[in-house]
């Protein structure tokens with residue numbers, strides 16, 4: 001158990017370092033992108049190379065944004081959050097993207113749990129749910145569905161996201177969440193790792209189960225503050 005604590009502390013330190021570096025990279029990157037766009041404007045005949053440069057800058061930006069989420073929240077950042085409202089916001093936000101891919105995003109509401117409050121950093125938890133839904137969309141084909149459901153489990157609220165997508169082969173299941181592990185051509189392999197770290201900093205749990213060809217369920221457990 002002590003080893004486990006030491007390991008998670010090590011992870012925190014590395015996460016802090018990664019977030020710190022990401023923060024330092026962000027400003028020069030913004031100026032780099034601005035001047036590259038200016039270059040495109042000035043030498044529009046030769047914009048192929050410039051387009052590649054802008055694409056690659058955008059990719060660095062994506063990675064930097066994901067790593068920034070590893071920053072340890074300050075004490076004051078933890079607030080009372082209505083989970084039901086948060087889920088509704090995320091569902092509304094992601095519905096358009098799901099529909100665009102021909103996938104339905106459905107929230108199964110349990111009225112008994114609509115007043116559940118948790119203590120957390122709203123934007124970070126939102127980002128976790130967005131990451132999960134994005135992965136579900138990316139694993140789905142036209143006609144697929146994603147169902148979000150909430151359940152109570154003792155003093156915890158469990159939020160599950162079930163997709164009918166391609167699923168994950170058992171042989172790679174244990175790699176999901178390792179830094180930079182991705183099966184996508186332009187994936188970063190940071191979403192799950194960052195999401196897990198955020199949920200753990202909320203004293204919660206992040207779990208995945210999947211069957212190849214059938215679909216995947218991601219479950220997030222968070223302690224209930226009050227209801």
Ligand code: ADP
Nearest residue numbers: 135136139182183184187188189190191192216
């Ligand atoms: P990325 O999305 O950039 O690949 P993530 O950390 O978000 O990185 O996900 C890591 C890997 O986990 C994905 O490449 C994919 O193979 C797998 N994965 C995550 N969620 C799902 C899902 N809902 N269905 C199938 N595979 C998934």
Ligand code: MG
Nearest residue numbers: 134135191192
């Ligand atoms: Mg992802």
